[in-house]
Amino acid sequence: MTRYRLGIDIGGTFTDLVLYDKKEKSYQTEKILTTPRNLSDGVIEGMQNLVENFSEIDYFVHGTTAGLNAFLERKGSSVALLVTKGFRDVYEIGRANRPDMYSITYRKPEPLVKRRNVFEVEERVLADGTIDTSLNLSQLNDVIDEIIESGFNSVSVSLLHAYKNPEHETTIKEAIKQKAPHISVSLSHEIAREWREYERTSTTVINAYVAPIVENYLASLEKRTAQGGLEGDLYIMQSNGGVMTSEVAKKMPIQTLMSGPVGGAVGSLSLGKMTDYKNLICVDMGGTSFDVSLVIDGEPDVTSETSLEEFPILTPMVNIHTIGAGGGSISWIEGGGLRVGPKSAGADPGPACYGNGGTQATVTDANLVLGRLDEEGFLGGNMRLNRDAAYKAIKEIADQLGLGVIETAEGICDIANAKMADAIRTLTVSKGIDPRDFALVAFGGAGPMHAVLIADLLGIKKILIPTVAGTFSAWGMLQTDxxxxxxxxxxxxxxxxxxxxxxxxxxxxxxxxxxxxxxxxxxxxxxxxxxxxxxxxxxxxxxxxxxxxxxxxxxxxxxxxxxxxxxxxxxxxxxxxxxxxxxxxxxxxxxxxKLEREAERSEESGVKTETDIVARKNKQIVWNGTELNTPVLTTEHLKYGHRFYGPAIVEDPRTTTVIPSGYKVEVDPLGNLEITKEEV
Structure with a gap:
């Protein structure tokens, strides 16, 4: 009997799982270190921790970073590009615009396909879809033979005006599959059926670049979950905010590029409907990256065209701005100044305090030294942090700067907060949107730890911390169609x-x-x-x-x-x-x-609790250079109606919320923390 719905989000440092039990109408969450050498290892391990028999899982949805990582790290497939004769240089020339026009060191990104791997095909379709020159099948066969001999495992086909008449592209795919069924083929009219040759070609090339990696990953995951008893389809989160089956995802892997971060954006949309907040700035801070998206007037901010690493992509995506700022972001010195990120310690070896061999100071190490993280209470007590290792790593930076360890730790957090506030300004202020008109929703393992401090820099007075903040992106995936x-x-x-x-x-x-x-x-x-x-x-x-x-x-x-x-x-x-x-x-x-989903949750108890809040303990925490005796609360003891004031720390098995002085916290009917800046 099937009874569970499972959402999984793979991050750079942690893999998050959320399991909804339809019978008990309750959630279970799991957060384990990501396994970068084989991402499916972490997925299977997390599933086994939650469910003994996978056959009990009714619905499985997964956000994968396999394609995005391959693209960002330039570890994609060997791609051949087929174009109309006479248009070999469309992809390499690109556009003449210069995004960073005042930088004398600016260089265009290196194309994913070298010019020598671009093949011309004799054919011509006019702008109205009329065939002017028929496809030369003899010459096409010669090109296919050359592609096979050269060992390409992926082919991108982008013919002139194929968006109007795709006949020739379809014929080319059939010919390639007949001779070499193992080669992945991406057709421009299937990936981006709209005009502008360079943008359409770029989109198709990216799809082809990541296709074999995504196909192999999904095939492996399908096999391993089936061995565990999973009988239904694997659903994959799309960059546009919806989901698709893994079979469709194999054909359009470009739609999976932002599938992890988008889960949080969709979750924020559902949260907004439950709490009547229509304008939200959604921030997801994990171990590696910081992702920002918007909900405006109750609708997600979806764009039909975007760019990634300066390569245009013609496919609908939730508009997400990402920077390299997370709990694992490494601090370093350049020109005598302190820098933070974008390089991350990731899951292996991770921050110094993880005790896995990391020696470089990270944002997580700084928060531990400042007392904001608890050595014993991290991940609900399932992972012990090494404060001495964190202190040693930050002292190494502090000595080079001639500063104290505490001063340096606060500096690391301040720089990270400033970078994240700037990322929010990119999606708001730079587009004429005032962030002060929005509430800030913070999630991810590290998001609630920095949310209030970031909001303060932007003048935002309302912050929402969801009940499942630490695994919120995985929860959001369960709310999609x-x-x-x-x-x-x-x-x-x-x-x-x-x-x-x-x-x-x-x-x-x-x-x-x-x-x-x-x-x-x-x-x-x-x-x-x-x-x-x-x-x-x-x-x-x-x-x-x-x-x-x-x-x-x-x-x-x-x-x-x-x-x-x-x-x-x-x-x-x-x-x-x-x-x-x-x-x-x-x-x-x-x-x-439309997919089945959990009915919208009702209030936890219908009435506010009259009980007092019980602090787990009090501890010395550094706030603006001063140590203060600060209460440490747990979400386990927080109920609807509870109210308290900063400074305070709220611990959850999956995340930690940091509340400085000057802020009031209330627990809403759904168990979310509503944090409001007090009027001076």
Missing amino acids: IRHDAVRTFVSLLEQSDKQKMASLFEEMEVETDNILTQQRVKQEDMSFQRTIDIRYVGQEYTVNVPLSVEIIDEQSIDQIAGLFHEMHGKIYGHNNPEGVIEAVNLRVTGYG
């Missing part, structure tokens, strides 16, 4: 658009999306579709994604779409031009497949 996105390029002045053609393209995408959802065993009654249009003022490069609320597109609905575009443009950019000429660029359909 299956999602698939389809797109068609349709460039036309909006008023002069061929409305019949628009309707036809929308219907075509809905059929395509219906088929994908059906493959993932979604019933018709559980499917829903959202139509949107990318619109811009004529002459602009960027677009605004405008939702459609009507099925029939006529003159009246066109006027409504135009009005909504002007309104949204004004909200996003602070200005609009209602008299300006506007044009449609892309038509989009997002399909959702």
Whole structure:
């Protein structure tokens, strides 16, 4: 009998697991060190700690970093790129814009495919989809033979105007699979079916670069979980905030790139609905990275185009800004000044205090020396920290700076906090958004430890710490539905658009999306579709994604779409031009497949507790250079209605919350900590 729903998030330092027992209506969590040599080892170990027989697991969802790590570390596959004859240099030339225009040392990122590995194919499709030159099958066979002889294990195919007519790309895939079924093939019209050759090619190349790694990882995980008794599908978190089965993930691995961080963003969306907070800044601080995302007016901030390491990606993703700042971020000295990150001690060897051979001072070591972390209480007492090793590592830095150990430890935390506040400004202030209008949701193993201090730097007065903060991304994955996105390029002045053609393209995408959802065993009654249009003022490069609320597109609905575009443009950019000429660029359909999930939780007890808070102990903790006797509380003893004031430390088996003076803490009906800055 199946009774469990399991969410798993692999981080750079820890692997987090959240198990929901449908029978008992309760959660269990697990946090173990990530196994970087074979990520599935940590997954299986964590599952075995929670469930004896995997056959009891009804739903399994997993956020994987296999593809992202391969991309970031440049350890992806050997990729061959096939392009239309005469367009060999599209990928290498890229765009002429210079992101860091004032840096004299700026260099474009090295392409993932070297020019010698780009092969031209004789064919030509025109911009309207008409075939001008048929595919030369004889020449194609020669190219395929060369690819096989050269030992490529992945091929990216990006032909001119294939987004309009994919016939030649499909033929190429069939020919490659016939001769070399072991080679992974990525087609641009399947990965990013929209115009702009460089962006489409870049997206397809990244997909091909990580495809064999993700395919092998998922195949291994499927095999090992099946051996343990798991009978259902493996669901993989997508970068767009939905999930897909592992079979679909193998075909579109690019959708898994941000699958770990996105779990927290989706969890924040659910938390916002439960607590009536519509504007949230979501921060996930683990051992390696710090991820920031937004929930605006109750909706996730999803972008249809982004870039990673300066490579453009044309696929819907939750807009996440990531920097190398986590508990494992290493402190170092450059030019006589203290620096923190982006290099991380990771899970192996980890911070010095882990006792696994690490000797470099990290943010976690600094928090331990300051007393914010407990040697005995870390991970619910399952992991003992070595304070002497942390002290020794920080003293080495302090001696070089001519500072005291405590002073240096506070400096390490202050620098990390400043970097994280700047990361939040990148998604807010730099886009005209005032962070003070938002509540800060903090999660991850280290997020609650720094959340209030970061909020203070930004003037944010409300901080939310979820009940499962330490494993919140894994919890968020259990709140998602299956999602698939389809797109068609349709460039036309909006008023002069061929409305019949628009309707036809929308219907075509809905059929395509219906088929994908059906493959993932979604019933018709559980499917829903959202139509949107990318619109811009004529002459602009960027677009605004405008939702459609009507099925029939006529003159009246066109006027409504135009009005909504002007309104949204004004909200996003602070200005609009209602008299300006506007044009449609892309038509989009997002399909959702509803999955069973936990019913929204009710209040813990219905009434506030009248009992007093019991502190686990009091200890000396450093606050702004001064040691203060500070109460250490545990979430086990905190109930709805409890209220207390900083300074205080709240320990949970999976994370620690640090509350300085000047802040009030209340436990809400769901067990979340609501932290509010007191008015002076």
